Amino acid sequence: MKLQQLRYIVEIRRQGLNVSEAAESLYTSQPGISKQVRLLEDELGVAIFERSGKRFTGLTEPGRAVVEIAERILAEAENLKRACADFSAGDSGRLVLAATHTQARYALPPVVRDFVARHPGIKLEMHQGSPTQIAEWLLAGDVDIGIATEALDRYPQLITLPVRQWSHCVIAPAGHPVLQAQPLSLHELVKWPLITYDTAFAGRSRINQAFERIGAAPNVVFTALDADVIKTYVNLGLGLGIISALAFDAQRDSGLAALDAGHLFASNTTRLALRRGIYLRRHDYDLIELFAPHLTRRVVELTMQGGGEAYQL
Amino acid sequence: MKLQQLRYIVEIRRQGLNVSEAAESLYTSQPGISKQVRLLEDELGVAIFERSGKRFTGLTEPGRAVVEIAERILAEAENLKRACADFSAGDSGRLVLAATHTQARYALPPVVRDFVARHPGIKLEMHQGSPTQIAEWLLAGDVDIGIATEALDRYPQLITLPVRQWSHCVIAPAGHPVLQAQPLSLHELVKWPLITYDTAFAGRSRINQAFERIGAAPNVVFTALDADVIKTYVNLGLGLGIISALAFDAQRDSGLAALDAGHLFASNTTRLALRRGIYLRRHDYDLIELFAPHLTRRVVELTMQGGGEAYQL
DNA sequence: CGTGATTACGTTTATCGTAATTATA
DNA sequence: TATAATTACGATAAACGTAATCACG
Numbered sequence: 001m002k003l004q005q006l007r008y009i010v011e012i013r014r015q016g017l018n019v020s021e022a023a024e025s026l027y028t029s030q031p032g033i034s035k036q037v038r039l040l041e042d043e044l045g046v047a048i049f050e051r052s053g054k055r056f057t058g059l060t061e062p063g064r065a066v067v068e069i070a071e072r073i074l075a076e077a078e079n080l081k082r083a084c085a086d087f088s089a090g091d092s093g094r095l096v097l098a099a100t101h102t103q104a105r106y107a108l109p110p111v112v113r114d115f116v117a118r119h120p121g122i123k124l125e126m127h128q129g130s131p132t133q134i135a136e137w138l139l140a141g142d143v144d145i146g147i148a149t150e151a152l153d154r155y156p157q158l159i160t161l162p163v164r165q166w167s168h169c170v171i172a173p174a175g176h177p178v179l180q181a182q183p184l185s186l187h188e189l190v191k192w193p194l195i196t197y198d199t200a201f202a203g204r205s206r207i208n209q210a211f212e213r214i215g216a217a218p219n220v221v222f223t224a225l226d227a228d229v230i231k232t233y234v235n236l237g238l239g240l241g242i243i244s245a246l247a248f249d250a251q252r253d254s255g256l257a258a259l260d261a262g263h264l265f266a267s268n269t270t271r272l273a274l275r276r277g278i279y280l281r282r283h284d285y286d287l288i289e290l291f292a293p294h295l296t297r298r299v300v301e302l303t304m305q306g307g308g309e310a311y312q313l
Numbered sequence: 314m315k316l317q318q319l320r321y322i323v324e325i326r327r328q329g330l331n332v333s334e335a336a337e338s339l340y341t342s343q344p345g346i347s348k349q350v351r352l353l354e355d356e357l358g359v360a361i362f363e364r365s366g367k368r369f370t371g372l373t374e375p376g377r378a379v380v381e382i383a384e385r386i387l388a389e390a391e392n393l394k395r396a397c398a399d400f401s402a403g404d405s406g407r408l409v410l411a412a413t414h415t416q417a418r419y420a421l422p423p424v425v426r427d428f429v430a431r432h433p434g435i436k437l438e439m440h441q442g443s444p445t446q447i448a449e450w451l452l453a454g455d456v457d458i459g460i461a462t463e464a465l466d467r468y469p470q471l472i473t474l475p476v477r478q479w480s481h482c483v484i485a486p487a488g489h490p491v492l493q494a495q496p497l498s499l500h501e502l503v504k505w506p507l508i509t510y511d512t513a514f515a516g517r518s519r520i521n522q523a524f525e526r527i528g529a530a531p532n533v534v535f536t537a538l539d540a541d542v543i544k545t546y547v548n549l550g551l552g553l554g555i556i557s558a559l560a561f562d563a564q565r566d567s568g569l570a571a572l573d574a575g576h577l578f579a580s581n582t583t584r585l586a587l588r589r590g591i592y593l594r595r596h597d598y599d600l601i602e603l604f605a606p607h608l609t610r611r612v613v614e615l616t617m618q619g620g621g622e623a624y625q626l
Numbered sequence: 627c628g629t630g631a632t633t634a635c636g637t638t639t640a641t642c643g644t645a646a647t648t649a650t651a
Numbered sequence: 652t653a654t655a656a657t658t659a660c661g662a663t664a665a666a667c668g669t670a671a672t673c674a675c676g
Binding site: 055056 | 655
């Protein structure tokens with residue numbers, strides 16, 4: 001059994017059981033792959049692929065097991081290279097971060113600033129995306145560290161770690177009558193047109209749940225993907241905004257006033273996600289700890305080997 | 314990077330950094346290994362072994378990471394072969410079981426009988442040992458499935474699954490005055506000489522805890538590794554026995570009487586242990602389910618991929 | 627000096643690519 | 652008939668073993 005052979009069978013499956021395409025994507029010849037697959041099947045004593053004549057039509061039952069294990073082996077081989085690159089390259093390399101708007105705009109800037117100051121040799125890349133996009137990027141190996149509030153814990157192939165809890169706030173133009181409401185209630189909110197996040201973003205699910213629980217239908221006139229857009233329309237007087245408390249800054253948002261809404265909507269947990277089983281370099285640990293000081297190297301290691309559910313905020 | 318090279322470095326470490334011995338144990342030449350190690354180090358760009366001149370004196374820091382990952386890769390490669398052997402050989406092969414006396418003597422016989430009847434082609438091996446021995450065997454890969462009440466959950470490299478709960482009973486020669494005690498109490502027990510398990514066997518720890526909690530010192534005159542020995546001495550009138558309720562059978566143990574002691578000592582959980590990350594064959598699943606019907610293939614798979622702590626009895 | 631790693635070198639085997647062949651949709 | 656896998660074959664390279672060399676204790 002050779003690592004090369006495992007690469008071949010994994011790639012054949014990835015390319016929809018087309019050996020020719022697998023050969024092309026691996027920059028080798030099609031007969032070479034064909035032969036190695038045969039040799040591997042002979043050595044293992046089982047057929048990996050179902051064939052009708054000469055075409056590959058599927059994976060056999062043992063083939064599914066073999067490919068699954070082969071993928072793990074190749075992933076570990078990648079880890080091995082990463083680990084060595086980590087040691088030999090010292091403070092250089094690339095770190096790819098993916099985050100939602102809320103995180104990228106309001107939570108990460110100081111972290112990124114400190115990180116690049118501390119690791120000038122490392123190329124820090126950052127991609128903004130939706131929670132599900134971030135999860136997909138992580139699974140595909142395009143991204144090292146993902147940060148979001150929603151969705152990440154729904155992927156069993158990802159390890160997630162709690163970063164911090166936050167709640168929502170309601171924003172209104174300065175002088176708006178709702179600012180007199182003491183205390184703020186959901187029944188008060190349903191009287192006004194509302195502007196908030198799109199579904200599956202920044203705790204929108206918790207907002208829906210809260211209104212459902214009291215049986216009232218909020219008048220959501222506009223939804224956006226980020227708090228900046230919401231603020232813009234609140235400023236125009238289109239309605240009240242419900243945004244993450246992280247996103248409001250009294251100084252910068254001078255024309256607006258905010259009311260805490262932590263008692264109205266369930267709180268949210270920002271989560272950091274990693275692909276299960278990946279090798280983390282020293283910089284990865286460093287960035288994680290800069291962002292969430294309680295997520296020390298030790299905590300992260302324990303969570304990764306423990307299966308990913310141990311740590312609680 | 315070749316699997317062979319990984320085998321070489323892992324074996325060198327296993328043989329105490331002696332390349333010549335590694336070559337011997339792998340039935341190959343010493344210069345061959347030497348060269349491949351060099352090639353691997355060149356490819357990875359890091360030194361794996363520390364050398365003083367030509368002697369290997371230790372692992373470098375990246376070397377430790379490399380060897381650790383290499384071991385995982387090789388373990389997965391073994392799993393791959395096991396998986397294929399499982400499919401191609403059909404109902405044949407070897408299954409090695411390890412259990413403590415209590416389990417081997419009282420819980421496993423019907424399971425073993427049914428298993429060999431159902432899988433006549435499989436060579437079922439059974440080894441009796443102490444809980445820590447069983448754990449070590451599992452870690453070394455000498456044993457497929459381990460069963461014990463103590464110690465197994467203290468090894469993070471093992472996955473453990475709860476099989477069933479059981480409690481202790483007190484046995485006495487027929488006609489012994491303690492049999493009149495209604496209900497049986499710890500204070501009653503301390504009046505008599507006691508015979509029970511050695512430490513670290515069959516829930517002895519729970520027995521100690523119970524007496525400590527009431528601040529009384531039990532008069533343990535004799536300890537044994539198994540209930541059969543204990544019964545023998547109870548029969549001789551040396552004292553009362555405290556044994557697993559599983560181990561008492563009114564018919565076979567005709568000269569003895571038993572009193573339930575479930576209310577005196579905390580109950581124990583028999584656990585089944587597997588090495589983390591191992592590939593389980595169909596027979597492995599079958600034996601597990603025969604022994605513990607609630608541990609279906611699905612439950613075991615979920616526990617293994619979840620990290621080993623999910624399932625509760 | 628003896629143990630043990632490296633270097634040198636020749637044999638063998640395996641890998642890969644090109645070209646020809648065969649089978650399926 | 653076109654697409655795609657297998658077979659055939661030759662060139663290249665990698666792996667391995669033997670023998671000789673070198674370094675440390």
